[in-house]
Amino acid sequence: MRVIASYNIKGGVGKTTTAVNLAYLAAREGSRTLLWDLDPQAAATFLFRVRPRVKGGSRGLVTRRRPVEDAVKATDFDNLDLLPADFSYRNMDLDLDDTKRRTRRLSQLLKELAPDYDTVFLDCPPSVSLVSENVLWASDTLLVPLIPATLSLRTYDQLTRFVADAEGNRPDVVAFFSMADRRKRLHRDVIEAIPRDRGRVANTVVPSLSLIEQMAERRAPVPAFAPTSRAARCYEQLWAEVRER
Amino acid sequence: MTAGTRTLQPADGEGLDVDRVVAALGRRFTVESGSRRAVRRTHVDTFDRRLLAAGLALEHDVTARQEALVLTRADGPGASATATGLRWPAFPDALPEGVLRQTVAAPAGIRALTALGQEKRRLQLLELRNADDKVVVRVELDEPDEGAPARPPTVTVRELRGYADEAARAVKALVATGLRPAPDQVAVDDDQGRTPVADRRQPAHVLLAAALGGFATAMDDNLPGLLDDVDTEFLHDFRVAVRRTRATLKIGRPALPHPMRSEWEPAFKWLGDLTTPVRDLDVYELELPTMGGWLVAADEADLAAFATHLRRRRTAVRRALVRGLRSQRYRRLRADWDLALDRLGDEARDSGLTAGELADQAIRRAARRVVRGGRSVTADSPATDLHDLRKRCKELRYALEVFAPVVDTTMRKKVVGDLKDLQDVLGRFQDTEVQRRALRSFAEEMMADGTPAEAVLAMGELIGHLDSEQDRARAEFDTAFGTFARPAGVQRLLHLGGHR
Ligand SMILES: Nc1ncnc2c1ncn2[C@@H]1O[C@H](COP(=O)(O)OP(=O)(O)OP(=O)(O)O)[C@@H](O)[C@H]1O
Ligand SMILES: [Mg+2]
DSSP states (O other), rough: OEEEEEEOOSSSSSSHHHHHHHHHHHHHTTOEEEEEEEOOHHHHHHHHHHHOOOHHHHHHHHSSSSSSGGGGGEEESTTEEOOOOOGGGGHOOOHHTTTSTTHHHHHHHHHHEEEEESSSEOOOOOOOOOHHHHHHHHEEEEEEOSSSSSSHHHHHHHHHHHHHHHSSSSEEEEEEEEEETSSHHHHHHHHHHHHOOOOOOEEEEEOOOOOHHTHHHHSSHHHOOOOSSSSHHHHHHHHHHHHHH | OEEEEEEOSSSSOOOOHHHHHHHHHHTEEEEEEEOOOEEEEEEEEEETOOHHTTTTTEEEOSSSOOOOEEEEEEEEEEEEEEOSOSSSSSSSGSSSSHHHHHHHHHHHHTBEEEEEEEEEEEEEEEEEOOTTTTTEEEEEEEEEEEHHHHHOEEEEEEEEOOOOOHHHHHHHHHHTTOOOOOOOOOOGGGGTTTOOOOOOSSHHHHHHHHHHHHHHHHHHHHHHHHHHTTOOHHHHHHHHHHHHHHHHHHTGGGOOHHHHHIIHHHHHHHHHHHHHHHHHHHHHHHHHHHHHHHHHSSSSSHHHHHHHHHHHHOOOOOOHHHHHHHHHHHHHHHHHHHHHHHHHTOSOOOOSOOOHHHHHHHHHHHHHHHHHHTTTOOOTTHHHHHHHHHHHHHHHHHHHHTGGGSHHHHHHHHHHHHHHHHHHHHHHHHHHHHHHHHHHHHHHHHHTTTOOOHHHHHHHHHHHHHHHHHHHHHHHHEEEHHHHHHHHHHHHHOOOOGGG
């Protein structure tokens, strides 16, 4: 089972959009896929039309009083299941803090799901917290959407330091530019300035496209409602790069 | 992902009223109908119906756009796979790789899969959505079109993970339109060739004679293939028939004349023991490729010495087996057994027990023994306690098989399902125990023969793997037994016969 986390300390950079589209593509290829919406705001859960409700909440899961698999919901797509968000996830940090091995709990919970899934995506809330430490421990790959602006590169540096300083598991970090606007000079400059040689930044650039914004109205992944669109092709390309790592 | 399915069909001989189905579902869900598709369906099995005997049904569906294999099983979730250009007959290794192929290959073994029938059907998929416009249930309509239909029209409700209540509501709505649960499309192996319903008031010994006669025929059917060593399966099936005979004699004691116990129980024990050594070696030989996969440090090639060792041993013990089965003793046993069964069948004098009474008695007794045995198992119980419990489970299983004709079919299947899970855990625990010990003694024999060290080390690795497998089975025991012994399950067992 491979665990891929869509993560950035910053908000609104396209984490959820990426997790939803790539999870859909993985499942479409036949990989048994689970997306865990860890964000109490439940954006990914909303996109799949699932109710943001987990019986027993964060505490039930974290204390293992409620088996994780009981919370899983099928999406409308073959091979793709969702572990929904719940408003109680806003306290997940505190719940984790009360447990033994507090940075490894998420990883343990995911192990229980290993027989059922080949690929797991984690859609993370934007923060540095005990939840994100758990995400680091649980993931094989951190997928980091970056908006091509100077500030976002600084957060990216912070993030690589956070990973480097982490104890235990250090996932592979794959960053990529998201919501890029070629008409903006700054965007072009930043994209060109970044060295791709060390393989830290993906070749695929996801441009800012109105079709991607429409996901919220259509409540579906882009390749599901516009399979031949440019936006769908971008995510296919990105998935091909991430899959090969 | 799909969690489970329920198949319904119209009352006898009636067609499917699609509009009515859609209307009934439409009162609870938003129904989205997919387009209709024509499918050419081929039913596939080995010539001797091995898949059917294993509780499986394999269908090859070809539509204009795609080709699919669909496997249904009597006791659990099925599997499906997309296929291209399959032609029958074909060997299991021609199927697309995956769960489906593995499930089919186990019972089919080296036999070819052939087309046993073909028909045209019409399929239609309905998606049921909730108020959030989320798909919560899928329903598949499947109607005969041309050709001799292997089944009536069916409506299959596919439950989606996390939406069990919605699926249950859909089933209720469909039942309200007059649809009924389809009888299991696949017969469970032990029901094969037997009428599902017999008179509970018939004398018990008549039912026992019929069952024993069936097992005797199975022995005869498998004997030639066994003697010629065509395939290990012949010996296996022969042994199953012997084991069932022995179990039936034991369960039937209260209703059988005394010589059955004093003469025939020992006679069949001899026969069983005669066949054991070859089968044990067959099991290792069949498992060898799997065992190769357990190795981490050692190389699969290091098992070559083990394979040679097994083959040499097998040649020796097979000679003894063939001698035994060609002997005067066996021929006499077999002829006398026919006579004994004839006499039993028309015995005027009987024990006074009816088939129904004996069934209730035997099943209850065996069930209580399993429950008591399982409850006494604690974390520190020795392996022998679990072994003993496994035997008790087997007795119960045989009782459920022999008396299948006189107990409630649906309840029986539920009970057998629970019992199977428990038997599976106990079986894995015990088999790893036995294999571990056997491998150790094989390794010793091989060392004495001067086999190179790598080969012996590889054996050590296999033993290590078995150790951890055994621990795993042990850890699963509590849950499996808890499920089996839950009040509802036990009540069902104790009242299996009460319905008729
Ligand atoms: N490539 C894109 N082009 C246009 N709009 C985009 C693109 N990617 C994301 N968006 C939009 O930007 C908004 C934020 O995206 P998204 O929710 O995926 O970010 P996020 O990082 O998950 O946010 P949060 O930190 O709040 O969880 C959404 O409205 C989304 O539709
Ligand atoms: Mg988000």
